[in-house]
Amino acid sequence: MEKRKAKAVFMAFGTKGDVYPIAAIAAAFACDQKQYNVILITHSAHESLSSHLGQKHVEFCAVSSPPVLSADQNNDVEGEAESSFLLQKKKITRDHRRECYSLIERIFGDGPSLDGDLIVINFFALEGWSLAECFSIRCVVAAPYVVPYSAPATFERQFQRELPLLYKYLIDAPSGKVCWKDVIHWMWPLFTENWGSWRNDDLHLSPCPFTDPVTGIPTWYDRPHSPLVMYGFSKEVVECPAYWPSRVRVCGFWFLPIEWQFTCTHCREISVYDSSGHQFAKDNLCPRHLELQKFVEATPIFIGLSAIGSMGFLKNPHSFICVLQAVLNTTNYRFILFTGGYEPLELAVHTIAAEATFDQMSEDCVPLYKGRLLCFIGSIPYGWLFPKCAAVVHHGGSGTTAAALQAGTPQVICPFVLDQFYWAERMHWLGVSPEPLSRNHLLPDKNDDRSIQEAAHVLSLAIHDALLSTVKTRAAEISERIFLEDGVSEAIKYLNVELGLN
Structure with missing residues (x-):
């Protein structure tokens, strides 16, 4: 036998x-x-x-x-x-x-x-x-x-x-x-x-x-x-x-293989493999996502909170987007929002886009507010995206935190559960992010104008602090130390x- x-x-x-x-x-x-x-x-x-x-x-x-x-x-x-x-x-x-x-x-x-x-x-x-x-x-x-x-x-x-x-x-x-x-x-x-x-x-x-x-x-x-x-x-x-x-x-x-991180197979084929099948990392996306590639050339701020939707925290995606709109109204920032497959957030994005009668770039790239907020319904490698971003706003998940550290990009963290609080405090202690936000800073309890404006004010200040030269320098130092690991x-x-x- x-x-x-x-x-x-x-x-x-x-x-x-x-x-x-x-x-x-x-x-x-x-x-x-x-x-x-x-x-x-x-x-x-x-x-x-x-x-x-x-x-x-x-x-x-x-x-x-x-x-x-x-x-x-x-x-x-x-x-x-x-x-x-x-x-x-x-x-x-x-x-x-x-x-x-x-x-x-x-x-x-x-x-x-x-x-x-x-x-x-x-x-x-x-x-x-x-x-x-x-x-x-x-x-x-x-x-x-x-x-x-x-x-x-x-x-x-x-x-x-x-x-x-x-x-x-x-x-x-x-x-x-x-x-x-x-x-x-x-x-x-x-x-x-x-x-x-x-x-x-x-x-x-x-x-x-x-x-x-x-x-x-x-x-x-x-x-x-x-x-x-x-x-x-x-x-x-x-x-x-x-x-x-x-x-x-x-x-x-523990970073994922780059080919696991694309929802678009055409982008994956272009960016991961050459004609002989050897793996490498190219800076291009497929023709269907050239507008996304062009958008990130303006060094936007990444927003990724979709994971907390499945945990039951993102109960009013529309008010969350209204907070981002309020920030855009008082700053010159540009945001790229990953919906991460969270359907209520994607529905809110499409509803707002339909009301604005703004032409969509593609079925998974939805621009809002005069094109200053790009909502991406899919995924691309954070290792490709984050070095092109001015800051990363997220919930403190270990993977997002690690990717931002490797990219040397300042962070703004709003933790919700478990290890997210640890990572938020740790990033602040390391000097790569301002003090952690509380959840009502991004997800106001009430959907009224005052609550949204207050949340937007706090988020704007946090982003401002994340973009200080001292934070950028510290993020770059940490990136250099861990890059070859x-x-x-x-x-x-x-x-x-x-x-x-x-």
Whole structure:
């Protein structure tokens, strides 16, 4: 019987910013280690990755759960809305975990695990940790940002009181073995009831990791190694404190392959490949998007907040566009707005354009307000666009932040959730952006003229501060320091070391 290939599963959940960098690593690993079967497990909403991954010989496996769950904050009966949301979340979580188990069982359940088998998870795919334990597979963590949650202040005291033997097991761990630093840095949710009941009831594992499922006593006889944690950001940007676990590795930013970043296939063919099929980066777009190329020659300000639409925050896209209009009325700026596939925002753009009877450049380039606001319904590489922009206004996603840093372009950040607040504060601390905006500075609570004018005033001041020479100089300095880093290649090196590969 022919020995099966080793398998590497990359399991990543969340928004594009959470998933796409992990997909880029999966693709690079498949190219580097052709003796592996490589699989990506993620939401069906990221189906557009399938063709790109297929070209790199990575299998795409989808689960039906949505990338983001958001309660309807506008429901008139608040208590009923909250109850309904919690019930929905519980069901989605149960179905999600069942699908994850089925996929991992299909992949690894055909025989004993191999030494080279691997599951790589991001912080929103903690199912993968317990599933790796269930099927005796090595597990590695990969994340494009610092862990986006922290343990409650009472966690250690409660842990020590309720699990004194396990606490001692982790505190006294020998060098290189899993220890309390690992738990407090990122693993602590695995010790909560939310995960414990699933581990016990469905996977038939001990409710608490590192304990015997029968006795509940720590597995003194079998101490696992401290798990490898790879971060996809630059040491030039994020400090790596000594209290982090010893097995944390900082790789540099994980940028996507350039060919993944075009919605227009003609632009991709022109910009990415020459006639012989070799990859390179050209500065031209296809004839259908020459007006877009011409627009950016005037060094516009980029606006990209579409990702927060899917999270339930961009409830009134029309008022958001009115804020941009108010800024244009009092400044000489030009804006390029990416709608990012968020349909309510695209509908608002087309509605305003129809009312203005302004000729559209193309079906995906919509000019507004005498051509000073260009709305682009598609995507092109930030690495192509951002160096041509005066500033980047965004929500603080790790990918957008990294692209702006690499381009040396000043930023204005309005964070909404999780790691976005970290990146917003960090960019201000580095001196590449003014103080973070609060959400009502871009998305006023009321759709009246006064609220819109106040929001526009704050945004105008923030952009003015971002364009100061000191900020531009600092952004250029950071760009120069990180430009030659290759985070994806570094991640592959760490994975190869972990697996004992050449």
